[in-house]
Amino acid sequence: MARKQAPAYAWPTHLVRPQAGQRLVYLDLNHWISLAKAATGHRTGEIYRPALTAVQEAASSGKYLFPLSLTHYMEMAGIQDPRQRGDIADVMEDLSGFTTLLTNSHIARLEVEAALDRIFSVDSPHIADLNLLGHGIGHTMGMRGGLYIRSATGDVTEEARAAWPDGPESFDAMLADARQHLERSMLRGPADAEVPELTANGWDPTVAKRSAEKRAESERQLAERLDNDPQYWNRLRDVVQGRYISLEIIDTLNKALIDRDKRIEDVVTDKDSIRAFADCMPSADVHTTLVEAAHRNREKSWEPNDVFDIDALSVAVPYCDIVVTERYASHVVNAAHLPQGMQTEVFPRLKDLMEWLDRQ
Structure with missing residues (x-):
């Protein structure tokens, strides 16, 4: 069921954003690969050389940051060729300096707190501030030090x-x-x-992909149930939101409610309250929109990379200034008018990013 109007987001006050004047540019792995091809003189990389020059100049200006996400590390682990990984990593290191984004699970916790603060008209001073940006893979997982x-x-x-x-x-x-x-x-x-x-010694590069495969299989099972129970198609967004709450944030939500001496019934009393609660959390809105769109494509076959992409975009679209992703995801979030409400630009091509940078 489509929303009648865009939600008023409950932005987490305990998430520390970058200093004023710096803009965050998030690139999907496929675009990092294109830049690596340009940097190494690959036969298909010549077309991306202007983009590489543009992003190098943007990064060196200090006005633009090109952070990595935990998804990047997970996807890199799935590339079998060490030379290819090295080529991509060289460009990533050069442009990002190993600046990284906090992962979606930690941001979702702060969003839950902010949503509850709005519902109960209270602040949550017991919650420690977390930095959106940090250094290295440890920060992506919420580790300090x-x-x-x-x-x-x-x-x-x-x-x-x-x-x-x-x-x-x-x-x-x-x-x-x-x-x-x-x-x-x-x-x-x-x-x-x-x-x-x-x-x-126990190293296993398939852990992340196997975890994503389990989540992809859960979505395949939902698709099968939807086919068997077509009456739910008219309430698909409600179904997706309910699953997001029950599978992704229920533990965080219960803990936050206990801290406030409240119960789940004080938050979600009917379908409208469930919608309002899920919609006001920025990353949850992106997650729901992308998952709903994927299920409406009846020919969609869920794969682990779909899970990686949704996790990454759930953080990048609300909390970065420019996102360059693949064409379908760009179409979905722009069609849902999410970038406008989140003050983000979402593009499908490096060429679009170049043109945007030229206008600044």
């Missing part, structure tokens, strides 16, 4: 820094270099020669 030196007695980083033979500044440089090497390795993945030893 970096590399430390530990002994049996605990963290001895400061002691090691003070006793470093070449002085504290040399220690800082060594640690920064180690952090950079770690981030580079996480993005590139292992060389073929390193795989046997890593596998023997």
Whole structure:
């Protein structure tokens, strides 16, 4: 069921956004691949060289940031050719500097809190602020900190820094270099020669894809039930929203309600209240819109990459300024007028991004 009007979003006040004057540009992996082809002189990359130059200039200006998401790391792990991973990672490192976006599960928690604050007309001061942007893969998963030196007695980083033979500044440089090497390795993945030893020690690059496959299978099962119960097609958005609440945020919602001495019945009393609650959370709105559109395509076959894409866009569309994704997703979110309400530009091509940058 289509909404009669765009929702008034409950933006999370505890999500710390970038400083004024900086714009976030999110690129889907397929566009990173195109830029890597241009950078390496690939036979099909010449057409993307102007785009590569444009984004390099934009990044070097300091006005534009090109953050990576956890989805990028997951998708990179699925690329089997180490050389291809390395080529893409080089461009990603050059343009992003390993600046990363907080993942959707942590942002969804803050959105739930903001939605409840609006419903109950209270603030949630017990919630700690989280930065939308951070450095490296750890930040994408909500982890704080970096590399430390530990002994049996605990963290001895400061002691090691003070006793470093070449002085504290040399220690800082060594640690920064180690952090950079770690981030580079996480993005590139292992060389073929390193795989046997890593596998023997428990490394498994298929974990993320297998998790996404389970979620894709859940959507396939929903598609089958919809085919068997066609009366739900007129309320497909309601179905998708209900599943989002019950599968994606129910634990977070219950905890937030307990903190407020409230119950689920105080929030969702009927179908209209469910719609209002889900629609006011920006990432939930993007998620619902994309999933609903996919199910309305009766020939759609759900794959793990569909799950990756929806997770990534659920953060990128509300919280970045420019999103360059694939053509179908761009059409869906623009047709639903989500970018206008979120003050985001969503494009399907690098050429569109170039033209937008030229107008700035």
